[in-house]
Amino acid sequence: MQSLTNEQRLAMWLNQTGFSLPSPAEPKGLYRPVVVCNNLAYTSGHLPVDASGQMIKGTVGQDLTEEQGRQAAVWAGLGILSSLRATLGNLNAVRRVIKITGLVQSAPGFHGQPAVLNGCSQLFAEVFGPENGVGVRTAFGTPTLPLGAAVEIEAIFELGTE
Amino acid sequence: MQSLTNEQRLAMWLNQTGFSLPSPAEPKGLYRPVVVCNNLAYTSGHLPVDASGQMIKGTVGQDLTEEQGRQAAVWAGLGILSSLRATLGNLNAVRRVIKITGLVQSAPGFHGQPAVLNGCSQLFAEVFGPENGVGVRTAFGTPTLPLGAAVEIEAIFELGTE
Amino acid sequence: MQSLTNEQRLAMWLNQTGFSLPSPAEPKGLYRPVVVCNNLAYTSGHLPVDASGQMIKGTVGQDLTEEQGRQAAVWAGLGILSSLRATLGNLNAVRRVIKITGLVQSAPGFHGQPAVLNGCSQLFAEVFGPENGVGVRTAFGTPTLPLGAAVEIEAIFELGTE
Numbered sequence: 001m002q003s004l005t006n007e008q009r010l011a012m013w014l015n016q017t018g019f020s021l022p023s024p025a026e027p028k029g030l031y032r033p034v035v036v037c038n039n040l041a042y043t044s045g046h047l048p049v050d051a052s053g054q055m056i057k058g059t060v061g062q063d064l065t066e067e068q069g070r071q072a073a074v075w076a077g078l079g080i081l082s083s084l085r086a087t088l089g090n091l092n093a094v095r096r097v098i099k100i101t102g103l104v105q106s107a108p109g110f111h112g113q114p115a116v117l118n119g120c121s122q123l124f125a126e127v128f129g130p131e132n133g134v135g136v137r138t139a140f141g142t143p144t145l146p147l148g149a150a151v152e153i154e155a156i157f158e159l160g161t162e
Numbered sequence: 163m164q165s166l167t168n169e170q171r172l173a174m175w176l177n178q179t180g181f182s183l184p185s186p187a188e189p190k191g192l193y194r195p196v197v198v199c200n201n202l203a204y205t206s207g208h209l210p211v212d213a214s215g216q217m218i219k220g221t222v223g224q225d226l227t228e229e230q231g232r233q234a235a236v237w238a239g240l241g242i243l244s245s246l247r248a249t250l251g252n253l254n255a256v257r258r259v260i261k262i263t264g265l266v267q268s269a270p271g272f273h274g275q276p277a278v279l280n281g282c283s284q285l286f287a288e289v290f291g292p293e294n295g296v297g298v299r300t301a302f303g304t305p306t307l308p309l310g311a312a313v314e315i316e317a318i319f320e321l322g323t324e
Numbered sequence: 325m326q327s328l329t330n331e332q333r334l335a336m337w338l339n340q341t342g343f344s345l346p347s348p349a350e351p352k353g354l355y356r357p358v359v360v361c362n363n364l365a366y367t368s369g370h371l372p373v374d375a376s377g378q379m380i381k382g383t384v385g386q387d388l389t390e391e392q393g394r395q396a397a398v399w400a401g402l403g404i405l406s407s408l409r410a411t412l413g414n415l416n417a418v419r420r421v422i423k424i425t426g427l428v429q430s431a432p433g434f435h436g437q438p439a440v441l442n443g444c445s446q447l448f449a450e451v452f453g454p455e456n457g458v459g460v461r462t463a464f465g466t467p468t469l470p471l472g473a474a475v476e477i478e479a480i481f482e483l484g485t486e
Contacts, residue, residue, distance in 0.1 A: 038362070040361070098359055098366060100355070104468075108467055111468060111469065111470055111471050111472045113468070113469075113470045114353040114470050114471075115353070117353060121353055121354035122354055134354055134355060134356055135355065135356060135359050135366075136356055136357070136359045136366045136368040136478070137354075137368050137369070138369030138425070138478045139369065139470055140369070140427055140466055140468070140469055141466060141467070141468030141469065142466050142467075143467060143468075158361055
């Protein structure tokens with residue numbers, strides 16, 4: 001795996017899983033999906049939008065199961081990759097994942113946010129590799145995400161090649 | 163607009179809207195309002211304090227309307243500018259907005275956090291210009307902000323001139 | 325105090341207070357406790373685990389008092405120091421605290437998050453000194469943290485010596 005590019009690993013993963021990359025997210029307000037500063041790319045909080053453009057809404061532990069939340073986190077992660085590619089041209093410009101912050105729209109008493117967020121973390125580990133694809137992470141729950149989305153994920157990436 | 167300075171654009175905006183800059187926020191605990199590291203200025207989470215020093219408290223979607231929340235986000239944004247100016251001397255040292263993270267104290271079922279946060283985003287777009295004033299953003303709701311404040315906003319700015 | 329090292333100040337503080345450093349946190353998902361990029365160390369959100377390995381769970385303002393929340397914030401802060409030391413070798417590689425983000429699992433109507441987070445902020449001010457140990461901070465409450473933890477704290481540190 002180590003000699004493949006990020007784009008090749010993404011193509012393989014999409015092929016194996018049947019997921020496809022959503023269109024780059026359209027901002028829901030006055031902001032950009034990605035800003036590059038120094039050697040870092042900062043992304044906005046991305047909501048989970050599937051390949052048909054449908055947003056995955058609902059509260060995990062109530063309307064949605066933990067597994068459905070995990071799937072939503074995969075879509076939010078794919079949305080981040082789509083936005084990154086739109087900004088950078090292609091994902092090979094990414095050297096590694098620095099940080100993910102993930103919010104789960106959670107029912108009272110639901111504390112499985114780490115398992116939900118693993119949907120995004122596993123995607124990034126596949127695409128950027130087990131060494132470069134795993135950064136720090138903060139996960140938490142809240143009752144009220146924008147538009148009622150199931151999850152919201154933002155990330156920081158380091159750019160450049162090794 | 164492009165040849166005006168940040169300070170000139172702020173003065174114009176204050177003049178047009180009737181807002182005025184609050185005093186630099188007083189920390190509610192053991193922290194600083196702004197820290198500069200490398201070419202970035204990180205700010206603490208700012209609560210909405212108006213020009214008379216009154217904090218705007220309440221839950222959006224319950225005690226406060228979305229529009230009142232939006233006004234609170236303007237005050238939090240002005241508080242950030244006030245703290246930045248106190249640290250940097252003046253706002254012309256800011257090159258661009260990198261990131262805003264905005265929390266809205268939200269009633270169950272209120273999902274209009276992006277519209278609320280636009281109060282701050284529009285302010286920054288006016289003061290730093292439509293190109294440099296718009297960064298990435300993460301917006302979400304939570305039932306419990308410090309002191310019962312309606313919103314809390316933190317930001318990262320790039321310093322330097324182009 | 326200024327001529328002591330961070331490690332010496334930590335040892336003194338542990339000695340005075342009777343706290344001891346917990347083992348480095350074990351990730352609850354696919355992430356690292358600390359990532360170093362450029363001259364910054366980013367940490368994951370740390371949950372409060374005491375020296376016996378017990379996680380401090382509960383909702384502040386309901387199961388736990390504000391003071392118990394403050395103690396939990398000390399443990400989360402100690403966990404960050406433990407993770408940092410495991411990554412960097414020792415804490416003398418830290419130049420200063422840039423930012424703390426602290427989440428408190430909060431009952432409805434509990435707004436004392438700043439006082440709770442001061443448990444961590446005071447620890448960092450003791451260990452890294454009153455000048456270098458105090459950075460920016462964002463504190464907020466949410467009903468649902470991972471595993472039901474009382475608090476969750478992440479931090480960014482600048483590395484290097486002056």
